[in-house]
Amino acid sequence: MTVRKKVEEKEAPPVEEGLVPIFVMGERYMVPESLTIQKALEYAGYQLIRGCGCRGGVCGACSTVFRMPDSYRVEVGLACQTVVRPGMYLAMLPFFPANRAISDIESMKGTGGEVASLYPEIFKCIGCNLCTQSCPMDIDVMHYMAQAIRGDVSGVAETSFDCIACGLCVARCPAEEVQYHVGMLCRRLHARHLVPESAHLAEQVDNVAGGRFEKTLQELMKTGDKDLRKLYKERVMEPDIAADDWAPEDSSKL
């Protein structure tokens, strides 16, 4: 026989204007409705020493899962980007475990077969699309996993380019894939073996190694904070739309 403890119905405390209730690990807090989850946690007294990095939606450290009271769905988001909603029941995820295959990029060729041998589980994909639905960067994760299965390494690199490795796709994947590691491997292979070498880059690396910028660097290191800020603000930038041969008037520092 199952016995259920009778829970006394309590009247909900009055809601102050501009504050909404959220639940963090079972505890109820009233927080300003305009805050992100991250700021609401701090408002509630939590000190974030893990699961918090850039605060700008770039580092992927603040993965969070939550449920709303009127829905059966598990929702996900970045704590630094997602604004609180009344009744949100949330928990921040610690870094979600995802094994990364050890590889030596230099000795590889950039083939789909290499990716498949390092991550054979890509073939377990069941096409449920939960990975895409959970991605806070709106990346079509399932599509790049399909590209990985087809051996299209450059395609994976392109599609996964905005990945911030927050791990939410991995956390939600019923096939236990490690999508963001597959994306990362393909981007590395693409950059190392599949795109043509940039002559300009090689030239600049030689310039750096040959000490071409040493004098400028030393001058900057001796410049005070105020002047450095001024230099930075007044720097000449290439316009958004510029001819291929655009160059600043003063090219002495290039």
Ligand code: FES
């Ligand atoms: S703290 Fe970096 S993405 Fe949220």
